[in-house]
Amino acid sequence: MPSALPFRRVSLLLPIALAATTVFAQASAPVAPKPGTEGAQKSAQRNAETQTGTPKPAPSDADTHLTKAQADDLLASVDGILAFVSKDTHLANNKPIKRAIHTRAEVTEILRRKMAEDEGTRRMQRAELVLKKFGLLDRDFDLQPFLLSLLSEQVAGFYEPKTRTMNLLDWVKPDEQKPVIAHELTHALQDNRVGLEKWNDPQPEEMSHNEREDNLHIQTDEASTARQAVTEGQAMVTFIDYSIRDTGKTLRDVPQMGDRLAQMGSDTSGSPILARAPLVLQQSLLFPYTNGVTFEQAILQRNGVDAAFAGALDRPPSSSHEILHPDDYLNHVPVPVLAIPDIHPLLDKQWNAYDIGVMGELDVRMLTELFGGAQIAGPLSLNWDGGIYYAAQKKDVTPAQKASTASLGLLYLSRWKNADSARSFLRVYATQLPRKYEHLQQVTTGTDVDIDHLRFTSEEGDILLTLDDRTVFISEGFPLDLAKQLEAKLREVQGNGVLQNAGLSNQLPVAGELHNRLATVVNIVPLSLR
Structure with missing residues (x-):
């Protein structure tokens, strides 16, 4: 779908963070309330906080700032969390990572600057119009200000590949940021291995003007969507593993956790702005996290850590179909790709x-x-x-x-x-x-x-x-x-048989998706949301 949302590196971690601890509590408890009830969620959340030591996130206050001691503790924690993530993923920690702490005003300015970039804005406007033509957005919906409001509401910390910097927040307590840091440092280790800026978006930037270019766009259209689900799914694994580290377990030890997390993570009640978003925006934003983590868990269960992390980076899936159906990815089942003639x-x-x-x-x-x-x-x-x-x-x-x-x-x-x-x-x-x-x-x-x-x-x-x-x-x-x-x-x-994926290079996937326009522009806002 139009690769239109400026969200590619955006992490919706607030509902997912709560879901992660809640799901673990339900999975661990001998007798759990029926899921889906308010009492069950509150009870499970209390149990999760007791078992994992992860506090319930407190509402952010624009006037609250970390003390010097808290800021020093947060900066010093990065090395230990990075070591945990490297051990958890088997991804090499062999390049230095900068770190910085930002005020809310500074983060808001970063968002505005990213959203104002000429190329990103043009891509967003193009995608917005196609989404409206399909009927996936209302004709009077204004995408850019909505996205800026959503990102401002949700931002929680972010890794920036261009500068190799782990960016932290000065208004959130250190213990509440640390699981997010584990999530974001996973991206730093992914960056070490594949170079995220280019790896995330292998699609040609310019619009096609002939049959060959048209089909190249089609073959690479969903690359970003599938790869984003890999990177965010992996980061959700480490987010969960870090959050429950005191139990001595990991996501791989609790196989039912990923599915429950995907179901509960789609709850948008923790984000008033996201809850009001059109369905296409809600699902496009949550897909890399909720479905990405179940995709990664399936590989973990079947083939282990190396296949789930380094293996998925080296041989990324080519389509949302493979993310939704991990067995097809694991079994190398071809994904259908239609062709376009010279029109x-x-x-x-x-x-x-x-x-x-x-x-x-x-x-x-x-x-x-x-x-x-x-x-x-x-x-x-x-x-x-x-x-x-x-x-x-x-x-x-x-x-x-x-x-x-x-x-x-x-x-x-x-x-x-x-x-x-x-x-x-x-x-x-x-x-x-x-x-x-x-x-x-x-x-x-x-x-x-x-x-x-x-x-x-x-x-x-x-x-x-x-x-x-x-x-x-x-x-x-x-x-x-x-x-x-x-x-x-x-x-x-069009042929009558199953169309094979056309290998363009060793690591360039094929097949694609309209909603991928929502993900491609997201690359201009390399932030994590909470």
Whole structure:
């Protein structure tokens, strides 16, 4: 999905921190209250604090500052925590790491500066418009100020790869920061091994302008999403292991803990701003942590520490499908990747290339949950079998009009494991069209409506949805005749068998995801949230 959220290196550790200690308490207790009740959560949290020695995080106070003794203790703790993390992960601790303590005002200024970077802002605006065209964000939603508010609310400490600095906070007590430091120092050790800045984002920066470049974007679109889940999942393992170190256990010793943590970590009640966020933002932000930790735990259980850490860095997964289904990653099951033909001769005279990528399993799960509800989203997304999208912008529009979804034409081809799932997806997608377009009108020929071939007109142009066997084609905003030509080319180039991942290099994954736009821009804000 549009790699649009400025959050790649952002850690949502507040709900996850509470969930980690709560889950461990429930897993360890001989008799535990039923999960999901308020009493169970409060009881488990008290037990967790007793068993692990991890205090409940206190609300941050902008007027509170560490004393010199506390600041010295915090800075001195970094070396010991780094040694713990290196031992826990088997990742080498062989490069110096700087450390600094920041005030809240300084952190806020860092956030503003990162968010104001020209390239990051352009990528965010581009992704925001595509998300709105898909209907994943409301047309009047303003992404950038929302993100700045969220980051300001959540920031807890961060490792910065460019300067190799562990940045600490002067308004949070040292004992409350130390598990976060363990999380962030995991990124420092990952950085030692693979060089996180380049490793995190192998996708080409420039928009593609020919068939070869289009398919390269598709093959690398989800690289950042999958790799972020690896880095944050690994960091969550060390966060948990450090938090429960006094018990003598690790996450590997408590196999049920990861699944419970993933379920409880998705609770956004600890973040008022995140709780108000659109579903796509909530799930995109939490995915690397909740699903990343279950992915890493699966590798830990099956193949051990070296495979879960160094192994996953050296051979990263290529898609959210593999993160959601670790066994497929471990068994080298190919991930379906659709191809795009040369559509530039049909478009380039009147349209500019705007965005291209993959709608992966996570994207489909989010989209169908938003449009059709959670009950249908899970089963339907399991039958996803590949998907790609392409967005182009009209050349004859004013600068002001470029900010409107009406300036975009959108193509989306999705393939499913069976025709019933394809038809279900077409119906779910069609039902949300009235929410996106004020003047939507269905076009019919004759008295009967062909439910597998739907055409509409709207204030933003023609809309076409068609089903052929187990593949759904969607066009929004392109003139009908052009949409039909594009459909024919897209369908013609797809094979009927499972598409193998095309190896681009030893460490460059393939496949991708629309929501990855949300993760790519996140790279401009290398911060951890709490």
